[in-house]
Amino acid sequence: MYAFGMLALLGLAVLAVAKIADRFLSLASEAWAFVVVALGVGAAWLVNFSLFSAWSIPVRNSEIGVTITGILIGGAAWFWRPILEFFGGLSRKFRDQAVTLEKSEHLRRVA
Numbered sequence: 001m002y003a004f005g006m007l008a009l010l011g012l013a014v015l016a017v018a019k020i021a022d023r024f025l026s027l028a029s030e031a032w033a034f035v036v037v038a039l040g041v042g043a044a045w046l047v048n049f050s051l052f053s054a055w056s057i058p059v060r061n062s063e064i065g066v067t068i069t070g071i072l073i074g075g076a077a078w079f080w081r082p083i084l085e086f087f088g089g090l091s092r093k094f095r096d097q098a099v100t101l102e103k104s105e106h107l108r109r110v111a
Contacts, residue, residue, distance in 0.1 A: 052065035
C-alpha cells in the first residue's frame with residue numbers, strides 16, 4: 001500500500017515539475033506525454049524506486065523494474081492532470097458565480 005502511495009505522490013511531483021517547465025518553456029501539447037514519462041523515469045532512477053521489488057515481483061533485471069516504474073509514475077502524472085484541472089474549474093466556476101451574484105443583486109462584501 002505504501003508503494004502505491006509513493007507512486008501517486010511521485011506522479012504528483014512529476015506533474016508539478018512538468019507544469020513549471022510548461023510555464024517557462026511553453027511545451028507543445030504533443031510533447032506533454034513524452035515530458036511526463038521522461039520526468040517519471042528520471043524520478044524513479046533518482047530515488048531508485050521499483051514497484052516490482054516493493055511488491056516482491058521477480059524481474060529479470062532491477063534496472064528494467066526501475067524504468068517501468070518510472071513509466072508508471074509518468075502515467076500517474078498524466079492521470080493527475082485532468083483531476084486537478086477539474087477541481088480548478090470547479091473553483092473558478094463557484095468563485096465567478098459568487099462575483100456575478102454579488103454584482104447582480106447589488107450586494108456588498110461583509111468581510
